[in-house]
Amino acid sequence: MSAPDYGRAFAAWRRACGADWDAYARHPFVEGMRDGTLPREAFHHYLVQDYVFLVHFARAWALAVVKSETMEEMRTAAATVDALVNMEMSLHVQTCAGLGISEDRLFAAPESPANLAYTRYVMDAGIAGDLCDLLAALAPCVLGYGEIGARLGAEAGDTPYADWIAAYAGDDYQAVCRDVGAMIDAALARRLGTPFTAAPRWDRVTERFRMATRLEAGFWQMGLDLA
């Protein structure tokens, strides 16, 4: 299936990062969720690490509030922090509880190096650069899960991971992806001009997107390797 429409920047970044993008969006971990062959322990390991990931991801979106230059940017970034801290993280705790993973285990989990590399890379992209650099590093996470969810929602058969797929394939999450895609396009147009793909800085922000994409693939691999 073709890529979903999450705006112009995403389409251009995705095309520029072709092989790296496919290595993430079609990683064996993802295909294992699709056909149900992903080992349970790998999914559980991923979920525990993902809790730690969400903590740092919320911090990175809080940095997007700091780096905002318009009220609209600030509202989107602040709403994302709120959704992560007050909804996603408690949902995550509930999901894990349903699978027999206690909150104590989540809190006690030592952070894996692949997890640390990814989240601190995103944070540093934002600290060293402006909102464009930060959003380019955040985009593979937000929009990649949208694309993966949409594809698996259409392709998956009977799989124990149907709930995970439904959450990201659903209309609510797909609308979040379109909103974030529009925010990214507006933020780039404001700072890089239009067309932003012709701006001197375009290649540098594309490299932020590429590295974050590679680190997302590393996160799936960490799940498979129980690393």
Ligand SMILES: Cc1ncc(C[n+]2csc(CCO)c2C)c(N)n1
């Ligand atoms: C490694 C990893 N990458 C991406 C996501 C997806 N994700 C994280 S926060 C969020 C909400 C929107 O900002 C979404 C979809 C994840 N859970 N774990």
